Amino acid sequence: xxxxxxxxxxxxxxxxxxxxxxxxxxxxxxxxxxxxxxxxxxxxxxxxxxxxxxxxxxxxxxxxxxxxxxxxxxxxxxxxxxxxxxxxxxxxxxxxxxxxxxxxxxxxxxxxxxxxxxxxxxxxxxxxxxxxxxxxxxxxxxxxxxxxxxxxxxxxxxxxxxxxxxxxxxxxxxxxxxxxxxxxxxxxxxxxxxxxxxx
Amino acid sequence: xxxxxxxxxxxxxxxxxxxxxxxxxxxxxxxxxxxxxxxxxxxxxxxxxxxxxxxxxxxxxxxxxxxxxxxxxxxxxxxxxxxxxxxxxxxxxxxxxxxxxxxxxxxxxxxxxxxxxxxxxxxxxxxxxxxxxxxxxxxxxxxxxxxxxxxxxxxxxxxxxxxxxxxxxxxxxxxxxxxxxxxxxxxxxxxxxxxxxxxxxxxxxxxxxxxxxxxxxxxxxxxxxxxxxxxxxxxxxxxxxxxxxx
Numbered sequence: 001x002x003x004x005x006x007x008x009x010x011x012x013x014x015x016x017x018x019x020x021x022x023x024x025x026x027x028x029x030x031x032x033x034x035x036x037x038x039x040x041x042x043x044x045x046x047x048x049x050x051x052x053x054x055x056x057x058x059x060x061x062x063x064x065x066x067x068x069x070x071x072x073x074x075x076x077x078x079x080x081x082x083x084x085x086x087x088x089x090x091x092x093x094x095x096x097x098x099x100x101x102x103x104x105x106x107x108x109x110x111x112x113x114x115x116x117x118x119x120x121x122x123x124x125x126x127x128x129x130x131x132x133x134x135x136x137x138x139x140x141x142x143x144x145x146x147x148x149x150x151x152x153x154x155x156x157x158x159x160x161x162x163x164x165x166x167x168x169x170x171x172x173x174x175x176x177x178x179x180x181x182x183x184x185x186x187x188x189x190x191x192x193x194x195x196x197x198x199x
Numbered sequence: 200x201x202x203x204x205x206x207x208x209x210x211x212x213x214x215x216x217x218x219x220x221x222x223x224x225x226x227x228x229x230x231x232x233x234x235x236x237x238x239x240x241x242x243x244x245x246x247x248x249x250x251x252x253x254x255x256x257x258x259x260x261x262x263x264x265x266x267x268x269x270x271x272x273x274x275x276x277x278x279x280x281x282x283x284x285x286x287x288x289x290x291x292x293x294x295x296x297x298x299x300x301x302x303x304x305x306x307x308x309x310x311x312x313x314x315x316x317x318x319x320x321x322x323x324x325x326x327x328x329x330x331x332x333x334x335x336x337x338x339x340x341x342x343x344x345x346x347x348x349x350x351x352x353x354x355x356x357x358x359x360x361x362x363x364x365x366x367x368x369x370x371x372x373x374x375x376x377x378x379x380x381x382x383x384x385x386x387x388x389x390x391x392x393x394x395x396x397x398x399x400x401x402x403x404x405x406x407x408x409x410x411x412x413x414x415x416x417x418x419x420x421x422x423x424x425x426x427x428x429x430x431x432x433x434x435x436x437x438x439x440x441x442x443x444x445x
Binding site: 007008011012014015018019022074075077078081082085088089092 | 200249252253254256257260261264265266285286289290291292
């Protein structure tokens, strides 16, 4: 967390990340339904669409994995909110103690200064470190998700190639695989946004 | 973490109940928070204590964009109602807090500035949310001396704060009251002790009996709906309140 962004900025950033997570979850749900329809279509196409059927199954698994990955991200943002809350409380307490220090003198002031030094090197720094660690984990998970989505793109492209061998169903299968490609491109865009909000 | 559940939806007019936190430490009382959204505007009702802010905020984020929340309604001044105010102010310094005039000078100890608070006069007032107008209904001395419920005439929902609250045993996690007789056992001691005035109770019962209510949503425990709403009002009307159980 940068000093300029502040804790309010950190919360707003978490909200923006959550909005993208919701968007990806909705798209993953759409892919799951599309994949189910694609499996039925491939069944109707029979032998000519065996490869397409395998890929549709894989795309369905991809959608489920993506939804799970989004849940992991959501849980991580929950952890971040908890750390930001703890940091705000510490900041408030520090401000109050700081005011006390400015109004005191002598031994009482020295006592407050010792207390402040101790707090600043313990809880405040610990909360900041916790937020930094959570942010690193979030970055790693977003990167892992990007790889997963790349796999989805490869599957969609392969489905397009398989569609060409779909005989009389070729045009319908081609349409479905193009829809997959476009929908996965939407996820790519959401992930890019997610990375931008996170940085 | 808590979960946010839709309890009313009509177009872009929604009520969300933010309930049940399995991770809540046992020493904190369980609370319900509610969000009323109309179009691009929203009001958060009794946002809860600062200890549960992360849970409320995260649950809300899963269902709604909290950047659209322009107002907070605090039924009264207790810490489990409004001590998270400083966190909400941190998130959005422009947020406004509607609360009884009686507490407008007390609650800033939790957070906010002179511009944050919109005092509600004793007889109540209308609070606009998007194109709708919600009504702050007086419920003074039930239990707080400056206390309001919030009524949504379109959704026919009354947010009743501590009135109707039940301290449910662990595992009793239903969102709605399913068995009134079994449920009300967990509400009785609370109402006898916390509701301090027989006269205030009678006034409230008469006032809300005139309202068209499909759901009565308390700040603790399950929601009353349908016939259970009337049943609760009748039960409360005959309850001997302001008593310490000896």
